[in-house]
Amino acid sequence: MVTDRGLQVLRAIVQDFVDTREPVGSKAIVERHAFGVSAATIRNDMALLEDEELIAAPHTSSGRVPTDKGYRVFVDHLAEVRPLSPAQRTAISAFLDGPGDLDDVLVRTVRALTQLTGQVAIVQYPSFARATVSHVELVQLGGGRMLVILVTDTGRVSQRLAFVHDEFDENDLARVRGDVSVLLVGRPVREGAQRVEERLAQPDASPSPREAAIVAIIRVVAEELEEFRQDRLVMAGAATLARSESDFRGSIYPLLEAIEEQVTLMKLMSEMVADDHGLAASIGRENEPFGLGEASVVASEYDATGARARVGVLGPMRMDYPTNFAAVRAVARYLTRMLDEDETAR
Amino acid sequence: MVTDRGLQVLRAIVQDFVDTREPVGSKAIVERHAFGVSAATIRNDMALLEDEELIAAPHTSSGRVPTDKGYRVFVDHLAEVRPLSPAQRTAISAFLDGPGDLDDVLVRTVRALTQLTGQVAIVQYPSFARATVSHVELVQLGGGRMLVILVTDTGRVSQRLAFVHDEFDENDLARVRGDVSVLLVGRPVREGAQRVEERLAQPDASPSPREAAIVAIIRVVAEELEEFRQDRLVMAGAATLARSESDFRGSIYPLLEAIEEQVTLMKLMSEMVADDHGLAASIGRENEPFGLGEASVVASEYDATGARARVGVLGPMRMDYPTNFAAVRAVARYLTRMLDEDETAR
DNA sequence: AATTGGCACTCAGAACAGGTGAGTGCCAGA
DNA sequence: TCTGGCACTCACCTGTTCTGAGTGCCAATT
Numbered sequence: 126m127v128t129d130r131g132l133q134v135l136r137a138i139v140q141d142f143v144d145t146r147e148p149v150g151s152k153a154i155v156e157r158h159a160f161g162v163s164a165a166t167i168r169n170d171m172a173l174l175e176d177e178e179l180i181a182a183p184h185t186s187s188g189r190v191p192t193d194k195g196y197r198v199f200v201d202h203l204a205e206v207r208p209l210s211p212a213q214r215t216a217i218s219a220f221l222d223g224p225g226d227l228d229d230v231l232v233r234t235v236r237a238l239t240q241l242t243g244q245v246a247i248v249q250y251p252s253f254a255r256a257t258v259s260h261v262e263l264v265q266l267g268g269g270r271m272l273v274i275l276v277t278d279t280g281r282v283s284q285r286l287a288f289v290h291d292e293f294d295e296n297d298l299a300r301v302r303g304d305v306s307v308l309l310v311g312r313p314v315r316e317g318a319q320r321v322e323e324r325l326a327q328p329d330a331s332p333s334p335r336e337a338a339i340v341a342i343i344r345v346v347a348e349e350l351e352e353f354r355q356d357r358l359v360m361a362g363a364a365t366l367a368r369s370e371s372d373f374r375g376s377i378y379p380l381l382e383a384i385e386e387q388v389t390l391m392k393l394m395s396e397m398v399a400d401d402h403g404l405a406a407s408i409g410r411e412n413e414p415f416g417l418g419e420a421s422v423v424a425s426e427y428d429a430t431g432a433r434a435r436v437g438v439l440g441p442m443r444m445d446y447p448t449n450f451a452a453v454r455a456v457a458r459y460l461t462r463m464l465d466e467d468e469t470a471r
Numbered sequence: 472m473v474t475d476r477g478l479q480v481l482r483a484i485v486q487d488f489v490d491t492r493e494p495v496g497s498k499a500i501v502e503r504h505a506f507g508v509s510a511a512t513i514r515n516d517m518a519l520l521e522d523e524e525l526i527a528a529p530h531t532s533s534g535r536v537p538t539d540k541g542y543r544v545f546v547d548h549l550a551e552v553r554p555l556s557p558a559q560r561t562a563i564s565a566f567l568d569g570p571g572d573l574d575d576v577l578v579r580t581v582r583a584l585t586q587l588t589g590q591v592a593i594v595q596y597p598s599f600a601r602a603t604v605s606h607v608e609l610v611q612l613g614g615g616r617m618l619v620i621l622v623t624d625t626g627r628v629s630q631r632l633a634f635v636h637d638e639f640d641e642n643d644l645a646r647v648r649g650d651v652s653v654l655l656v657g658r659p660v661r662e663g664a665q666r667v668e669e670r671l672a673q674p675d676a677s678p679s680p681r682e683a684a685i686v687a688i689i690r691v692v693a694e695e696l697e698e699f700r701q702d703r704l705v706m707a708g709a710a711t712l713a714r715s716e717s718d719f720r721g722s723i724y725p726l727l728e729a730i731e732e733q734v735t736l737m738k739l740m741s742e743m744v745a746d747d748h749g750l751a752a753s754i755g756r757e758n759e760p761f762g763l764g765e766a767s768v769v770a771s772e773y774d775a776t777g778a779r780a781r782v783g784v785l786g787p788m789r790m791d792y793p794t795n796f797a798a799v800r801a802v803a804r805y806l807t808r809m810l811d812e813d814e815t816a817r
Numbered sequence: 818a819a820t821t822g823g824c825a826c827t828c829a830g831a832a833c834a835g836g837t838g839a840g841t842g843c844c845a846g847a
Numbered sequence: 848t849c850t851g852g853c854a855c856t857c858a859c860c861t862g863t864t865c866t867g868a869g870t871g872c873c874a875a876t877t
Contacts, residue, residue: 286572364727381710
């Protein structure tokens with residue numbers, strides 16, 4: 126039932142409200158936007174928009190504020206992603222260019238993104254579930270402590286401590302390493318995890334020190350592989366929440382908690398549904414299941430050596446969606462290009 | 472000029488204010504504390520305390536609030552650290568007991584501490600400057616990427632990527648590793664750093680691929696050792712700041728920023744002056760140089776394999792110092808014991 | 818059928834006034 | 848040195864009024 130102009134009015138309301146933080150009234154709209162009709166006409170349109178629950182009035186005699194649904198329509202139909210300014214582009218390169226391992230690059234990515242958008246920036250580690258293990262390294266630390274290092278072809282390195290209660294000489298160590306390597310090297314993480322489980326299920330063939338060590342090592346490998354499955358996040362800009370605090374009816378506690386938890390945000394990011402361009406937004410109440418009913422997330426997919434993951438921003442529902450879409454998309458593209466360059470250099 | 476009873480009054484004011492968040496008046500004091508004198512007498516004492524700038528009145532006809540100086544006197548002379556309840560002790564063990572590498576233990580430590588105190592918990596990594604390098608490991612990842620892994624006797628493991636533009640076979644790799652190891656293994660990090668610098672200053676004797684690789688590797692080792700010097704922090708409980716937000720006149724922005732920065736907090740923690748028991752507090756304006764003039768930090772030293780570091784909590788000036796002292800001290804002791812156990816098992 | 822000007826109405830928020838009470842400072846007497 | 852008493856201050860609560868931004872609705876216009 127909402128007319129075409131009605132939608133333009135919705136757009137105006139969203140834009141002005143994001144700008145001013147104030148509920149926007151019919152008169153303000155005719156002043157700031159060239160609709161060529163009177164305030165009364167706008168009012169009629171606004172009444173319709175309110176019927177459709179796209180906007181709402183905080184109290185009877187006040188301007189209107191977009192609802193969750195209103196923002197949703199805005200991002201789906203009304204917001205064109207405008208390209209970044211040259212200045213912003215150079216800012217991205219300034220942050221991201223230069224060598225560095227995966228950790229480095231991702232940290233710089235979130236810094237750039239929080240700078241660009243003024244929101245909390247989040248990036249998922251590329252999924253390692255499909256990565257393959259390329260190296261297993263064992264280092265004896267003394268006192269029966271054995272450092273187990275796993276390296277994947279995507280460049281992720283992780284270490285863990287195993288307790289083996291014995292010392293090994295070079296030869297034995299090499300053999301233990303060989304036994305463990307056979308299970309993992311060159312195989313996708315998921316498959317490796319399965320083989321490790323099978324191995325653990327076997328009864329101890331021989332209760333030799335070497336066998337005991339192998340079991341201990343495999344056990345921590347299993348733990349580590351489990352962590353590979355639930356990937357991690359890198360974040361920056363939590364402090365910006367204090368700035369936009371007034372946008373949250375309640376406190377920013379749930380947001381800070383989610384940032385510390387990571388798990389929640391991880392799930393949220395993973396479950397977002399992307400459009401054809403890999404862009405996705407999750408708005409207000411849509412985040413209720415995660416305890417973030419007053420926040421929005423804008424994210425984009427990026428590509429790291431074939432593994433897809435997401436990068437995005439988290440902020441108040443009242444955020445500048447077009448700008449954030451643009452920033453997130455630009456950073457995602459840059460990131461993809463960087464990690465692919467890395468790949469070609471391999 | 473302040474009498475002995477005057478100090479007791481100060482103590483009462485601090486305690487009640489921490490309890491109630493309300494400025495406390497003379498009448499409230501005689502009601503809640505058994506001073507055996509009248510409100511008028513208390514008023515006289517309060518006037519003296521105000522002269523000494525230990526307390527202040529938000530406005531003329533209102534109760535008093537402790538000043539920074541007042542809190543300082545309180546923690547220095549009036550607060551007895553009361554031991555934790557058995558329930559709290561078991562809570563600590565529940566969190567901390569169990570195996571795990573250094574990272575693990577420290578993460579669990581801050582979780583326990585934030586749980587116990589309701590404040591932001593912080594722990595410094597034990598200083599690695601005096602640690603010795605016990606292993607150097609090189610792993611070729613293909614594409615000229617070489618993973619350099621350093622392990623110290625304190626259990627810290629770190630990795631970094633070097634780009635070497637050549638592939639090596641097992642023998643060459645072993646020789647390169649040997650050359651690098653000679654510089655570092657068995658030596659304190661500080662000394663190793665120096666030898667690395669010297670090596671870099673040498674003109675390339677022979678421009679062989681191996682020499683080039685060694686230089687590239689040594690370069691990233693130098694970077695890594697530099698990072699050893701500026702140790703890191705582990706934190707938890709940032710979300711609790713949202714709860715005690717009203718205790719900060721300004722916003723919690725500076726706090727969140729400091730938490731993200733880490734460097735600031737690192738310095739602050741390092742510069743705190745401990746008493747005989749290794750306990751230290753830094754209160755309100757004393758933190759002004761770090762931009763945290765409205766916050767307090769309570770910290771305790773702990774011992775990890777001979778390397779001293781600190782563990783503490785960060786919160787509003789209006790915090791429960793005795794409880795926090797007790798919690799921080801208990802956790803520090805537990806931590807010391809755990810890391811020493813680890814040591815004896817070596 | 819869509820648009821418009823006009824108008825009555827609503828209601829949050831500011832401005833003001835009066836009352837209350839918690840709290841103070843001070844002083845004279847115990 | 849302590850105490851009761853007393854005048855005084857001032858934040859805060861309450862109630863009242865006023866204002867203005869903004870609405871909803873309707874009859875007239877295009």
